[in-house]
Amino acid sequence: MSNILCIDDEPSVGVVLEHHLTEIGHHPVLATSVDEGLKAVREQPFDLIISDYRMPNATGLDLLELLRTQGYEIPVIIMTGYSSIEHAVLSIRHGAVDYLTKPLRQEALRIAVNNAIEVARLRRENEAYRREITSLRGQRTIVGESAALREVMETIAMVAPTRATVLLEGESGTGKELFARALHEQSPRKDEPFVTVNCAALPEGLVESTLFGHERGAFTGATQRQAGAFERAHRGTLLLDEISEMRLDLQAKLLRAIQEQEFERVGGSQPVRVDVRIVATTNRDLLAEVEAGRFRRDLYYRLAVVPVKTPALRDRQGDLPRLVEHFVAVTASELGVKSPVVRADALAVLEQRPWPGNIRELANAVERAVLLSRGNPLGPEAFGVPVGASPASATAVARPAATADPAGEIPLNLRDLERIAIERALAATGGHRTRAADLLGISERTLRNKLNGPPEAAA
Numbered sequence: 137m138s139n140i141l142c143i144d145d146e147p148s149v150g151v152v153l154e155h156h157l158t159e160i161g162h163h164p165v166l167a168t169s170v171d172e173g174l175k176a177v178r179e180q181p182f183d184l185i186i187s188d189y190r191m192p193n194a195t196g197l198d199l200l201e202l203l204r205t206q207g208y209e210i211p212v213i214i215m216t217g218y219s220s221i222e223h224a225v226l227s228i229r230h231g232a233v234d235y236l237t238k239p240l241r242q243e244a245l246r247i248a249v250n251n252a253i254e255v256a257r258l259r260r261e262n263e264a265y266r267r268e269i270t271s272l273r274g275q276r277t278i279v280g281e282s283a284a285l286r287e288v289m290e291t292i293a294m295v296a297p298t299r300a301t302v303l304l305e306g307e308s309g310t311g312k313e314l315f316a317r318a319l320h321e322q323s324p325r326k327d328e329p330f331v332t333v334n335c336a337a338l339p340e341g342l343v344e345s346t347l348f349g350h351e352r353g354a355f356t357g358a359t360q361r362q363a364g365a366f367e368r369a370h371r372g373t374l375l376l377d378e379i380s381e382m383r384l385d386l387q388a389k390l391l392r393a394i395q396e397q398e399f400e401r402v403g404g405s406q407p408v409r410v411d412v413r414i415v416a417t418t419n420r421d422l423l424a425e426v427e428a429g430r431f432r433r434d435l436y437y438r439l440a441v442v443p444v445k446t447p448a449l450r451d452r453q454g455d456l457p458r459l460v461e462h463f464v465a466v467t468a469s470e471l472g473v474k475s476p477v478v479r480a481d482a483l484a485v486l487e488q489r490p491w492p493g494n495i496r497e498l499a500n501a502v503e504r505a506v507l508l509s510r511g512n513p514l515g516p517e518a519f520g521v522p523v524g525a526s527p528a529s530a531t532a533v534a535r536p537a538a539t540a541d542p543a544g545e546i547p548l549n550l551r552d553l554e555r556i557a558i559e560r561a562l563a564a565t566g567g568h569r570t571r572a573a574d575l576l577g578i579s580e581r582t583l584r585n586k587l588n589g590p591p592e593a594a595a
Contacts, residue, residue, distance in 0.1 A: 143170060143172070143187040176514070182210050184249060185203075190216075213233070215238060280455030283453075304316060308575070312446050332377055366408075397410055448491075460502055478514050558576065569584065
């Protein structure tokens with residue numbers, strides 16, 4: 137069933153549309169003018185608009201222009217009389233997806249509506265794929281057969297067909313977003329949008345607008361209406377990444393939106409209803425955050441309907457060789473070179489490492505090794521271990537002790553310890569702040585604040 141807005145100033149035409157659309161399984165909403173139709177659009181999402189071309193005060197072309205300038209991407213079918221085919225052609229040129237001639241015939245209406253809805257679905261799907269291709273790399277797939285991984289995948293398979301909210305908890309780099317995508321792809325919503333919001337990476341002033349959208353003029357720079365993540369994820373899945381970083385004052389609004397499936401855009405006064413499945417991730421102990429007063433208890437219980445613990449790499453016994461093979465193949469494919477062979481002694485070295493950054497850290501290490509290998513087999517030295525070193529020494533090589541003075545002693549000053557940890561994380565990731573934050577177990581925003589913090593007062 138699709139929500140279809142029908143705009144015509146003739147009540148008899150509205151009755152015919154309502155009857156035919158209901159018979160073929162859709163939910164029609166009637167309006168008698170462009171202004172009334174736009175008011176309905178602001179109050180709820182529509183999958184399609186069917187509008188008469190000629191109406192008092194505004195035409196179908198006016199409707200198409202207003203929808204475009206106000207940021208609505210809803211397909212429109214224009215209705216015209218037999219003697220006004222030129223109006224239909226003009227409407228198509230201005231963005232209408234199809235036209236119908238009066239008097240309306242049910243079969244022609246059914247075909248036009250089905251085609252328009254399918255075109256809109258394909259557009260959304262293509263846009264979602266373009267965003268994914270831009271933001272994702274080829275290695276973003278779940279690889280492995282360990283018992284820990286199978287347990288998580290079995291849970292996801294059981295939960296996916298339901299509407300239950302899922303909370304993915306685990307260390308940074310364990311692939312929480314990949315598990316969220318697997319959940320979406322195994323659900324009845326798989327053909328609908330999958331929208332991700334990184335709560336840690338958003339500037340504080342834009343979090344509410346990003347989630348709920350805003351109306352034109354809601355704030356400086358808001359030159360047109362903008363749909364938020366909830367609206368873009370309508371009928372699909374919304375991933376709230378690093379949910380623990382969300383401000384307390386916004387958590388109450390988020391709770392209401394999740395419970396009621398309803399919200400108001402920033403600067404708006406009309407409620408917008410959506411159908412969205414929520415998945416949240418965190419690399420912190422969210423219950424501990426609740427006890428510390430940094431996260432709302434009611435929101436925690438609403439998110440943790442089904443809590444899922446993503447396993448650390450150290451708990452996925454036997455998966456590391458397959459992961460290395462996969463990352464080697466992906467990197468080689470991106471470079472357009474033949475995949476280098478990974479020697480057994482190199483795998484032994486990698487299996488000895490603790491991998492605090494988990495799979496993300498492993499992927500970075502493999503990518504760096506392939507980049508520098510020039511096609512040669514990958515031995516321990518490709519991963520920073522001197523030739524002839526024992527596998528057991530890999531841990532010491534990978535994570536040298538933190539020293540700050542000539543005597544090699546660990547500093548007692550916490551500020552110095554923090555500075556050393558940040559410097560080493562940035563060095564290990566080539567200055568990449570997001571990866572460094574993952575290694576440190578903090579959000580990128582926290583790392584940015586520490587790097588850009590106020591200078592110490594002069595003594």
